[in-house]
Amino acid sequence: xxxxxxxxxxxxxxxxxxxxxxxxxxxxxxxxxxxxxxxxxxxxxxxxxxxxxxxxxxxxxxxxxxxxxxxxxxxxxxxxxxxxxxxxxxxxxxxxxxxxxxxxxxxxxxxxxxxxxxxxxxxxxxxxxxxxxxxxxxxxxxxxxxxxxxxxxxxxxxxxxxxxxxxxxxxxxxxxxxxxxxxxxxxxxxxxxxxxxxxxxxxxxxxxxxxxxxxxxxxxxxxxxxxxxxxxxxxxxxxxxxxxxxxxxxxxxxxxxxxxxxxxxxxxxxxxxxxxxxxxxxxxxxxxxxxxxxxxxxxxxxxxxxxxxxxxxxxxxxxxxxxxxxxxxxxxxxxxxxxxxxxxxxxxxxxxxxxxxxxxxxxxxxxxxxxxxxxxxxxxxxxxxxxxxxxxxxxxxxxxxxxxxxxx
Amino acid sequence: xxxxxxxxxxxxxxxxxxxxxxxxxxxxxxxxxxxxxxxxxxxxxxxxxxxxxxxxxxxxxxxxxxxxxxxxxxxxxxxxxxxxxxxxxxxxxxxxxxxxxxxxxxxxxxxxxxxxxxxxxxxxxxxxxxxxxxxxxxxxxxxxxxxxxxxxxxxxxxxxxxxxxxxxxxxxxxxxxxxxx
Amino acid sequence: xxxxxxxxxxxxxxxxxxxxxxxxxxxxxxxxxxxxxxxxxxxxxxxxxxxxxxxxxxxxxxxxxxxxxxxxxxxxxxxxxxxxxxxxxx
Numbered sequence: 001x002x003x004x005x006x007x008x009x010x011x012x013x014x015x016x017x018x019x020x021x022x023x024x025x026x027x028x029x030x031x032x033x034x035x036x037x038x039x040x041x042x043x044x045x046x047x048x049x050x051x052x053x054x055x056x057x058x059x060x061x062x063x064x065x066x067x068x069x070x071x072x073x074x075x076x077x078x079x080x081x082x083x084x085x086x087x088x089x090x091x092x093x094x095x096x097x098x099x100x101x102x103x104x105x106x107x108x109x110x111x112x113x114x115x116x117x118x119x120x121x122x123x124x125x126x127x128x129x130x131x132x133x134x135x136x137x138x139x140x141x142x143x144x145x146x147x148x149x150x151x152x153x154x155x156x157x158x159x160x161x162x163x164x165x166x167x168x169x170x171x172x173x174x175x176x177x178x179x180x181x182x183x184x185x186x187x188x189x190x191x192x193x194x195x196x197x198x199x200x201x202x203x204x205x206x207x208x209x210x211x212x213x214x215x216x217x218x219x220x221x222x223x224x225x226x227x228x229x230x231x232x233x234x235x236x237x238x239x240x241x242x243x244x245x246x247x248x249x250x251x252x253x254x255x256x257x258x259x260x261x262x263x264x265x266x267x268x269x270x271x272x273x274x275x276x277x278x279x280x281x282x283x284x285x286x287x288x289x290x291x292x293x294x295x296x297x298x299x300x301x302x303x304x305x306x307x308x309x310x311x312x313x314x315x316x317x318x319x320x321x322x323x324x325x326x327x328x329x330x331x332x333x334x335x336x337x338x339x340x341x342x343x344x345x346x347x348x349x350x351x352x353x354x355x356x357x358x359x360x361x362x363x364x365x366x367x368x369x370x371x372x373x374x375x376x377x378x379x380x381x382x383x384x385x386x387x388x389x390x391x392x393x394x395x396x397x398x399x400x401x402x403x404x405x406x407x408x
Numbered sequence: 409x410x411x412x413x414x415x416x417x418x419x420x421x422x423x424x425x426x427x428x429x430x431x432x433x434x435x436x437x438x439x440x441x442x443x444x445x446x447x448x449x450x451x452x453x454x455x456x457x458x459x460x461x462x463x464x465x466x467x468x469x470x471x472x473x474x475x476x477x478x479x480x481x482x483x484x485x486x487x488x489x490x491x492x493x494x495x496x497x498x499x500x501x502x503x504x505x506x507x508x509x510x511x512x513x514x515x516x517x518x519x520x521x522x523x524x525x526x527x528x529x530x531x532x533x534x535x536x537x538x539x540x541x542x543x544x545x546x547x548x549x550x551x552x553x554x555x556x557x558x559x560x561x562x563x564x565x566x567x568x569x570x571x572x573x574x575x576x577x578x579x580x581x582x583x584x585x586x587x588x589x
Numbered sequence: 590x591x592x593x594x595x596x597x598x599x600x601x602x603x604x605x606x607x608x609x610x611x612x613x614x615x616x617x618x619x620x621x622x623x624x625x626x627x628x629x630x631x632x633x634x635x636x637x638x639x640x641x642x643x644x645x646x647x648x649x650x651x652x653x654x655x656x657x658x659x660x661x662x663x664x665x666x667x668x669x670x671x672x673x674x675x676x677x678x679x
Contacts, residue, residue: 009435009444117604142473174473179434179446181469285473292472376474407596456620 002260005183012146012175013038015182016082016108016168019150021052022190023106026077026197029057029068033087034120035176036110040082062087066094066105073103074221076212078154078197081105084172085112085126092130098165099134100237101222102200102211104157105165107135108150111284112172113371114337121372122172124284124335128312128345134237136166136244137313139283143180146170148261149310151185154194155251161243163200163211171285171335173372183259193258241314248311267316269308270323272298276305278387279324279361281350282333283309286375290333293380304384309346317353324354329387330361333380335369343401362396368405379404411468414560415476418461419497420485422450425547429485430461432551432573436565437465445470458493465560480505481558485533485550487511490522498524508553510534510546529557615642619661621676623654629673636665636674 010018016039020028028047030040047056055072059065062083069079083091088109098105113119114126124139131137136156140146146168153166170176185193200211202219209217225233252266263269271291273279280290287308294306307323309316324330334344341348343365354360366383369375383404390396416433420426427448434446445464450457462476478500484490487510489497501507505526509518512535515528531553533546540549548570555563601607623636632652637645644658645665654665666674 007438009431009438009446011447142471171473173447177447178473179431179444181438181443288471288473295471374475376477377472407594408598456618 003185003189003258005185005259008182008184009179010143010182011038011177011179012140012143012170013110013177014042015143015147015184016150016170017042017046018184019147020080020106020108021046022185022187023078023080023151023154023194024052024191024196025054025080027055027057027069027072027079028081029059029065029072029079030081031059031062031065031083031087033062033084033110033112035112035122035172036082036084036087036108038176039108039110043080062091063094066091066098066107069105069107070094070098070101070103073098073105074101074213076197076199076210076214078158079103079105080107082108082110084110085114088126088130089114092133095130095133095135097222100233102163102237102240103165104154104163104197106150106153106157107165107167108146109167109169110172110176111169117371119371120172122174122176122335123337123370123372124169124171125337125370127167127169128334128336130167131313131345134164134241135313136162136164136241136248136311137169138166138311139169139309140175141285141287141308141310143170143175143178144182144261145263145310146175147182147184148255148259148263151190151194152251152255154197155254156244156247158197159244159247159251160198160200162240162247164237164240164244169284174285183261185259189258193254245314248314263310264308265316265319267309267311268319268323269310271306271308273305273307273323273327275303276327277303277391278329278331278384279305279307279327280331280333280380280383280387281307281309281324281346282335283312283346284335286333286335286369286380289375289377290380293377293384296377297381297384302384302388304388312346315349315353317349320350320353321357324350324361325357325359327361328391330363331366331383331387332363333366333368333375333383335375336367337370338367338401347401362390363400364390364397365401367401367403370406373405375405411466413464413466413470413472414481415479416463416465416481416483416554417476417479417500418463418483418485419489419493420459420461420547421489422457422459424459424485425545426459426485427461428573429483429547429551430463432548432566432569433554433561434463434465435569435572436561439565439568440561442467442561443470449475458489458496460496476500478502481554481560482507483550483554484509484511485546487513487534490518494522498522501526506557508550508557510550527557529553614657615660616655616657619656619659619679621661621663621678622656622659623661623663623665623674624677625652625654626673626675627651629671631671631673633670635668635670639664639668 073079113123138149149168157166248266256262291306336344338344347365418426430446434444437444449460503525508529510533512532533549534544644655663676
């Protein structure tokens with residue numbers, strides 16, 4: 001039986017702030033940047049009102065923000081920060097460091113276009129560009145999911161088998177500033193779900209030592225490692241990411257029991273895939289718009305489906321290969337800027353996931369919505385029409401990549 | 409069967425509370441068990457610049473996340489916008505659209521000047537605001553006018569949200585503001 | 590109806606604006622304007638140094654506020670050592 005929850009009308013940023021409050025964050029260091037500012041302002045309000053006991057550290061840049069969180073995390077604190085675009089880019093060095101030192105910092109990313117030209121609106125270029133930094137990455141479809149995924153992130157990242165940082169993405173303005181129906185847990189239920197952070201335990205000379213900066217058990221964190229050990233440490237990191245796979249599903253199931261809300265298997269949410277002739281695969285708020293269109297087209301008897309990708313790291317390559325195995329035509333919509341490649345990150349990882357299958361669907365990549373360019377139901381209707389035509393005629397376009405929502 | 413979604417667009421200037429108006433409406437709808445969305449659209453973020461805010465209300469979960477292009481109802485909080493940006497005010501409207509305007513003019517004149525084909529409701533909201541709350545902030549009065557014209561939510565639901573937003577003392581004044589329509 | 594908007598082939602590369610910023614008169618952004626008491630003013634030029642928009646000029650004889658560009662930020666009034674500048678509603 002799901003617990004009783006509180007219904008509020010709040011936007012994605014506020015939802016994230018509530019999640020951080022409910023997670024009993026020990027230290028928060030953040031620097032403001034549109035469209036993340038509401039997260040930090042709201043959370044600072046909670047701290048100032050004494051609604052949560054957090055050391056709120058005001059810093060002079062995003063590089064310092066994540067550095068402060070990393071340091072606090074290394075000392076055993078549960079930490080949280082948030083940023084966007086240029087801020088993420090500025091802290092990029094520390095993003096690599098945080099995961100390499102196995103610190104479960106939780107960061108909300110208000111997905112905003114990278115400058116230049118200067119733009120404050122939403123697209124996923126910057127977040128997808130972090131895919132090699134070794135963080136767990138979860139994309140949110142709506143303000144409800146912004147709360148749910150951010151709160152889950154603490155459990156996922158801090159899990160004893162995992163110990164990795166997690167970033168949760170919300171599309172700039174489209175989710176950050178969009179008020180929607182959001183159910184929040186009661187504080188007691190939230191605290192019970194999230195528990196307290198336990199540091200990773202090391203066995204050193206027969207003794208259990210926490211991976212934590214503590215004068216009682218002094219250790220060195222973040223040392224130099226040259227060609228003789230660096231790669232071994234990196235392999236441990238890759239293995240930790242693999243260990244995150246069952247944890248994400250487990251937390252998703254636990255959340256479903258607690259709240260009544262389930263996000264597929266935690267990675268992928270299929271909608272009417274089983275007999276679909278054409279499927280769109282996408283992430284974030286666009287998944288909602290595409291599903292809205294899929295429902296309309298199904299009501300007209302068209303055999304279409306929608307596959308929402310929620311967790312991008314670790315990438316659910318096996319499940320995607322299974323789910324798309326029998327789909328004739330797939331259109332992948334990415335809200336990212338690509339240059340010099342055949343398609344963007346999601347397009348390539350999906351194709352790679354399907355490479356070893358005996359039969360492959362026709363896979364096309366659609367690129368649009370950059371710089372906050374609106375992605376409307378009409379755009380998805382047009383994509384579905386194109387995909388269905390390909391299924392019908394068997395004629396595939398010569399080039400699988402198409403730019404939409406743009407004036408050529 | 410997809411439930412109908414009602415789309416709204418609010419026009420104001422930065423600092424006049426167009427965004428707040430859309431939030432209050434959305435929250436009022438949510439307390440009534442409906443599903444709602446509210447979001448702003450900024451050009452340059454500065455005081456005095458024309459601002460648009462949007463809302464969607466439905467009896468079913470709203471999955472789509474894109475801008476509103478064909479509003480069912482348009483609310484204009486600042487009368488000077490009618491002359492400055494008439495095209496944005498009538499954009500996407502048709503005969504079925506209801507336009508609710510803060511103005512001292514009558515509806516027929518407003519419709520004619522804008523080339524608007526739908527129904528016009530007018531309220532001298534700034535004057536009313538000065539009278540009732542001593543400040544020329546018309547957004548809560550305009551919400552009252554919107555409810556009168558459309559019955560989109562109950563006035564009582566709006567009061568709860570206004571009180572929560574502005575605190576009991578100011579909220580009570582603002583709520584009286586909405587009822588005097 | 591607005592005319593067809595230019596596409597990626599029609600606009601200059603890299604988002605470059607083909608006119609200097611001087612062409613964009615930001616004076617209409619103001620909601621308050623600076624008004625200077627010429628008798629109190631000591632011509633120390635502190636306001637001229639601080640104006641972030643370079644909207645204050647000195648012609649060798651007197652100070653001028655260029656209202657074509659002044660955005661009404663009020664920094665001149667704040668920094669003036671003799672407080673001879675008032676910010677008045679537009």
